[in-house]
Amino acid sequence: MKSSRLFAALLLAAVAGPVLAECPALLQGELPKLRAKESVDLCERFAGKPLLIVNTASHCGFAPQFKGLETLYKQYQGQGLEVLGVPSNDFKQEAADTAETAKVCYANYGVTFTMTEPQVVTGEQAIPLFKQLAEQSGAPRWNFYKYVVDRQGKVVASFSSLTKPDSDSLREALEQAIASQP
Template sequence: MRRYSLVILLMLGTWMGAAQAAECPALLQGDLQKLRSQERIDLCATFAGKPLLVVNTASFCGFTPQFKGLEALYQRYKAQGLQVLGVPSDDFRQEADSSEETAKVCYVNYGVTFPMSETQPVTGSAAVPLFKELAAQSQAPRWNFSKYVVDAQGKVVASFPSSTTPDDPALLAAVEKAIASQR
């Protein structure tokens, strides 16, 4: 009897895992290493069903001061469900050489409280799956601090170039549209 119960539990676990993957949008399937941590960010468990702003970042870019505005945006809308994910990348040769230095820029210099991943490739064939899907739904980042607004169903509703500041009215409108998608 125990053997059959174990088989049934294993089959049920496999079926439930497949059902969860089917419910998780393609954009959010996978995980990323959290910045300066052994923890991983399970994209589906963390962001599924929530509006999301994804930004590829760099510590030594002319747009790096946008961290302050991104944090302000996060604080302004997080009670309404908005999530922000920062993904450092050295694809444009402006990211710090170490996680410690990247973390200092984000957490100490700019007071970032939203999730940040370890440095990841975000362009071309080496891009992590998240950025491959963002590119498929819109376009690949052309520079650091490209911004992608994703609705609660995992669809990109708008993308913005590096020069778009976090307080830009068009970006705010896209964020509010994504927030409305969770209702």
């Protein structure tokens, strides 16, 4: 009986492919999904994948970037890219109601990438993900600050709010992260 379980476990491991030995510090933790009952386990969902992390705000003048972020996600998703949007009211431009945040993201801009409930992304109260981003690259200075993370959980580039999702420099950084080895 034990040998059949061992065989099944080995077979499953062979079929599943290589597993990361350790979750990068950047991705350790969970965040509640926007307008959902479940949370996203950052390591389980994003480890070993290239990732674009953006702190967002529904009432920010940069909110139309959601459309461009969704375009990037659709364009590079087949190559493994994930996008994580993290709403925040740190700069006083996020909706007070998560239903309104969800409407802006999902109804107004058609976002399909992972969005979390609003979080603190700057200062001492920042969530661990953004503390790690700040250590590697600097804290966001405004809404729609963008971090490109490679498959090992290292920030390869960060971009200000002024950098549009269709900019050549952002696309080059994403392609570099996509090309990185897990």
